[in-house]
Amino acid sequence: KQEVTQIPAALSVPEGENLVLNCSFTDSAIYNLQWFRQDPGKGLTSLLLIQSSQREQTSGRLNASLDKSSGRSTLYIAASQPGDSATYLCAISNSGYALNFGKGTSLLVTP
């Protein structure tokens, strides 16, 4: 079974800093990898999806990379803002239907 680990579990940074969230996985035979954002008491918002054949995806201040050979993905957030405070989840699809989630990184960006 795919194991997904996210480090760190929690992170606090001052506004304006660039930061990197890490995701590692045990099975490199993936269909795709998604990064989500979850705000307290709410559902998940999809941020970026990287297909198995891709190395990275970018959306605004967010950049996600995928290295299947090492079983790693990173989410880079540039010029962080207080509104970026949330839990960030990494999820991997091996089978084309189910997502295997990590426990997430709780991010706090202080003004």
Place this chain on the structure above:
Amino acid sequence: EADIYQTPRYLVIGTGKKITLECSQTMGHDKMYWYQQDPGMELHLIHYSYGVNSTEKGDLSSESTVSRIRTEHFPLTLESARPSHTSQYLCASSAWTGASTDTQYFGPGTRLTVL
């Protein structure tokens, strides 16, 4: 913005009651999913569906059941709620694009408390 809805958002109910959590999407997605999330823990898939009249159990064992009579509707039912069912239930849907699954869109979730 994704159009996937869940009702109720919050539910507090006594042990032994039958409950149905509703999930609807207006995107015409064939695939739908139910995930369960305990506080501070990762999401686990409990049910999924490839389309009408198709339902499968997920990786996490669950006493709940689901049905898929219409493409847009994927309700989850607990015949007899117990305190161990207290959790957040998240519904999601995705399109099928060839060999791989597209982005999964999530509803806002139902937070269930069984007393």
